[in-house]
Amino acid sequence: MTLPLGIIITLAACVFVFWWQDLSYSSPYAQAILINGFACIAELLAEPFYILSQNLLLLKLRLMVxxxxxxxxxxxxxxxxxxxxxxxxxxxxxxxxxxxxxxxxFGCWGYFLLSRAFQSSDLFPFRYTLVYIKYHYLH
Structure with missing residues (x-):
């Protein structure tokens, strides 16, 4: 939920600042707000794989990126x-x-998409846990 919520909050914040400051799109300040909003979304999209690299102890990847x-x-x-x-x-x-x-x-996504250094249970650990519990304890 963090990713969609973060994108929604970023977009809402940009709209709010435009409304609050009564900005036009031709203003350099308004353009900077839009560019910063795009930067925030790019960092939000990198965050899941950045956290995954931390959980998998891929410290060299984090250092390089x-x-x-x-x-x-x-x-x-x-x-x-x-x-x-x-x-x-x-x-x-x-x-x-x-x-x-x-x-x-691009650094985080590129590494994980090209190297396949993760399993689906790394991305969705709760689903794996529920399947494990259901299989081992209910049967």
């Missing part, structure tokens, strides 16, 4: 501030957050 995401955020900040000095700072921050979230998303 976090390092790559942080370096990408730093390089994005450097490029956007040094090369594009006319860009609004709120948009620069939002884009760097999006780079971080996208790197986390």
């Amino acid at each position: 976090e390092t790559a995401a942080t370096l990408l955020r730093c390089m994005t900040t450097y490029i956007l501030i040094i090369k594009r000095t006319d860009m609004e700072k709120a948009i620069v921050f939002a884009l760097t957050q999006t780079a971080y979230g996208a790197c986390s998303f």
